[in-house]
Amino acid sequence: MKRIVINIDKFQSRAAIIENGKVMEILIERAEEGRINGSIYKGKVANVLPGMESAFVNIGLEKNAFLYVNDLREFEEKYLDGIYNSSRPIEDILNVGDEVVVQVLNEPRGTKGARVTTHYTLPGKYLVLMPNNDHIAISKKIKDEEERNRLEEIFKDITPEDMGVIIRTAAQGKTFFHFEREMEYLVKKWEDIEKKTSDAKVGEVLYKDNGVVTTVLRDIFTNDVDELIVDDLEAYWEILDYINAFSETTLKTKIKLYKAENGENIFDIYNINQEIDSALKEEVPLECGGYLVIEKTEALVSIDVNTGKNTGSYNLEKTVVNTNIEAAKEIPRQLRLRNLGGIIIIDFIDMRLEEDKKKVLDTLEENLSKDRIKNNIVHFTDLGLIEMTRKRTGKPLYHYFQEKCPICNGTGKVKSKEAVIHDLLKEIKSCCQDRDISAIKVILSKKLKIAFQETYYDFALEYAKNKKKKILLEDNNQNDYSFTIILMK
The missing domain is CATH 3.40.630 (Aminopeptidase)
Structure with missing residues (x-):
């Protein structure tokens, strides 16, 4: 049995795909950050790197996006000087300050900015529109040669000139009516993007890919899914509207509205939160x-x-x-x-x-x-x-x-007890050189204090005494090996 469970609240939207009782996928979109994969931006070239055959593009994010020369070719051919299959180096195509429209291929991660392209794609349920490519491609998962030929003939008739499509697996067995309606919708969406382009400012989003709910309906909710359960009334009606517009109406019978009893979260009911913790x-x-x-x-x-x-x-x-x-x-x-x-x-x-x-x-x-x-x-x-x-x-x-541990800074390791004690001794020795102080107060954890007193305390006291200083120890109530030094006059 295949089930989709959708949980929505004011802070986030989450979806889980469950197959035969096992959680297989989790999709999450949080209100404060959102997903940018597939989004199209108006950008400005910040730097051109001939040696790397690439450019960095400011699209309004914290880090500049990375544009590789092969992801730029079709933009040059269609929007710059029309050279077909150009092999010109990137420094001959772009200059610092040039404005360029790019689509996010990969979101920023770690120290790297987003990777972007000018090979634009607008995905639908049955097809992916390629506005600056006149090629027709068919999903490899459609094996039947007769079906592939049928689909290719249909799309040759309905695809606008100078545009291309990728025919998705979900198109198998579907009719001309399904494809024509979605083609019109995606072409209109691209025309709207082009209208915005000239007046848009650098960093402006010209197109945002769909959120979690629409992504589920477009890419995952097919006839092999037994039920889709959602816990939000507004989203429930939006789902029904989408099905009426783009999918078989028979799918409507699989959509169910979950009404929480005693405030129970739908992700707890299906043990999804437990699976997330394990993952x-x-x-x-x-x-x-x-x-x-x-x-x-x-x-x-x-x-x-x-x-x-x-x-x-x-x-x-x-x-x-x-x-x-x-x-x-x-x-x-x-x-x-x-x-x-x-x-x-x-x-x-x-x-x-x-x-x-x-x-x-x-x-x-x-x-x-x-x-x-x-x-x-x-x-x-x-x-x-x-x-x-x-x-x-x-x-x-x-x-x-998850986020980086503030103690180990993401290494998964912290300094050993002995290493911390050696650091402490070094600090005490350094502080003892200060002539303006009479005492050194060390505020440290109980675990560190016990280890310090067992072996090193007498040595530190003797050293401080020779420098005419006192050492005072005080607990900080922490369960680690931390310490702080306060100098006293």
Whole structure:
């Protein structure tokens, strides 16, 4: 059974996709930040970097956006001087101060600004309009050759000249009527964007991609979904209006309004909040007793598979293969649930037989195929690691629930007790050189105070006494190894 659960309040909109009782995806949009993937901005070139074949563009965000030269070609061809398939270097196309209209491909992350393009796309339920591209592409998931030809013929008739489309998987089996109505809607939307462009100021949003609810209706809510449950009356009627305009009316029977009893949150009723808490942990238990360790770095995501408590009932090789197969089923779910993208390295438990490796790889591919986000297994490396990629879309789940620890500053480690005590001794020695003070008050945690008094306190007292200073210790009621020094005259 496939179910979509939508929770809306005045601060955020959230949606969860549940398949066979398991939460597979979480979509979140918070009122104070919003999603910018797919949004179109009026920008100004802030810097051109010939050596990197790219430019930085000010689009009104905290960090300038990154525009690669290949993401600029079609803009040059259509809007600048009309050179077809130009291979001119970026410094001959853009100058600092030039205004350019760009669409966000990847949202800002870490120290990097957004990546932008001039290959504009406006997504609908059945098609994606490409306003400055005259190509017609069809989803690879539509396998039937006769259906592909039928769709191509329809879109040749309804697609405006000098525009192109990507025909989405949802278009399979649909009629001319569905496509014509959506094509008119998207073309009108693009015309509105072009009208705004000339008068828009730098940093102005010309087009904003849809919020969580519309994204769910457009990209996820199809006939294979058994029910959609929403807990907000206004959103409920908006959903019905959208279905009436763009989808089969039979989908309306699957939409249900949830009315909370005793103030219960719909995400608690379906155990979604519990799944979110689990998805924020590095360790993921497997039913067989093994576990995964998922770690995110700036460059990549690493996933380590371990047998854990799974000692097996047969031989070691069988235990290893069974653990790896279960991991191969769970890893795609965790990637979707946590919305992790980029380069992903998976360290399965070592297997000797090629046929066992193939079993695990086939299982991984089968489960990755259920992901609506584009992914690709590159290969088994020489070290036995699986290297794969998953397209980055939106923000990862941890972005909404976690921030850097103020104590360790994101390293996951803090200074050891001994290292902190050595820092304290160094500070005391330095303060003792000050002739204008008579005492040094050290305010420190109870744990640090006990460790300091056990070994180092007598030495510090003797040192201070020789400098004609006193040392006073005072608790700060903190449960860490922190200290503060106050100089007293």
